[in-house]
Amino acid sequence: MTTMNTGSQGGTMRAAVYRRFGGPDVVRIEQVPKPSPGTGEVLVKVHATTVSAADYRSRTKDVPKGVKLLSSLTLGFVRPRLRILGMDIAGVVEAVGPGVSAFRPGDEVMAMLGGRFGGHAEYVTVSQDSAITRKPANLSFEDAATVVFGGITARAFLDQATLTASASVLVNGASGAVGSAAVQLAHLAGAHVTAVTSGGNAGLVRSLGADRVIDYTTADFTREADRYDIVVDCVGNVEFGRLEPLIKPGGALLSVIADLAGVVQARSRSRRTGKRITAGNVPFTSEQLAQVARLAGAGLFQPVVDRTFDLSDIADAHRYVDTGRKRGNVVIRVATAPVQRTFVESRSSHTTRRPPA
Structure with missing residues (x-):
């Protein structure tokens, strides 16, 4: 997959950025350059994403035994190399780069970014050849986002x-x-x-x-x-x-x-x-994501939403995921205008334990 294009389109965007490894409070909302799509890429305006167990492991570097050195090649050794987390998105294509034929502006899509991350932001670039598919029209962006990480991972493993x-x-x-x-x-x-x-x-x-x-x-x-x-x-x-x-x-x-x-x-x-x-990791494809999306669109695959937070409250979402008690998915609603969040987890109500995938 391609790396996130951080070339500016003449503006900035909000993103959840972490500049050191640690607890939920290392994640801060910042203004960063808005990316622009390169050859074969689409620029997606993100409407929803999730905070997953993978985000927890990446933020804390609490990884399985023996893989810390190897994971540091991707995550960074002393400080985060990829400063915007988020492995999944649902949103709308805003622009396309040269050579893009599969999507056009206005398409509602869902995508698995995987280890390149970048979903916890207002915009992200995605290769048209990666795990991206059209969102079923009858799914909300929040529900669509919950289908991506768990759905494509489970599908890819079961296919083995x-x-x-x-x-x-x-x-x-x-x-x-x-x-x-x-x-x-x-x-x-x-x-x-x-x-x-x-x-x-x-x-x-x-x-x-x-x-x-x-x-x-x-x-x-x-x-x-x-x-x-x-x-x-x-x-x-x-x-x-x-x-x-x-x-x-x-x-x-x-x-x-x-x-x-x-x-x-x-x-x-x-x-x-x-x-x-x-x-460990297995490869995943756009067709696997499309399969799960079709099932969700037909009402056969149920989106499982535990709690929903605004992007501005993403540290609270991380804090809840850290408890290891989430059921299904913790959704991040990405919106320019603040909206009232569904839930704010108390900072002291739970002890921390490693969450399951």
Whole structure:
């Protein structure tokens, strides 16, 4: 993917900028140069985005064991290299660069920016060849933004396995952005879905299609007798030796969050066990995003919104995500004129823990 073009179009924009790693208060609203689209790029006026677990990890550098050095190449070693977070957007194409044929000004779009970030701003440039697709007309920008990060990640990981109507699927961390999407996509494929989450989220994941719920606060799902064709781990809190026995012969483990050992040893573990082990980042495409968008537009894939904040209150959104208790997605409404926010989280009401994807 291309890097964010920061060439000015003769003006500035508001953006949530962080100039050092740390807690939510390192994120400040600043005026920065408005980008202009380069060759093959579109300039999108952002209407909505989300604060995800990936933003938390990038802001704090609280990354899985062993990957801190490698992640620093992207995030920066001492100070942030990419100062505007935000992996997903929904908005309107304002301008197009030379060579763009897939989109034109006025198109309503949704896009996954991935590791290039930049979504927590009023404008961002996106390559027309990246994971960008048209927004269904019946989806609000806020709902569309929630579909992107979790939807495309879950779709990309599930595409690494054989997901059939006869499959049994376990999703660990089923109430997060990726987990809630994985539950829905597996259910829509006809699979039998077991969701691992807290008891308080049982109703949510059942409404999304989970056939069975395991409350991790009262039961250890790795000690149960059931075996699964696919295990989707969105938390990364269980070692491979405890997860592998849960998988049927020829089945798959999809580790959305994995430490360095998990990523490096995925192939050798696959050969040794005869099971498909996928760990760490997987490639995603515009067609995968379009698939999820079509399902959402048809009312088959449910946007899961926990809370909504204005861009000006984005530090509060980070603070809430830091609690590790978000259900689905925390939405950022990006607007030039301030609007009343839906919720402001107390700075002291929760302890901090690492959020699931």
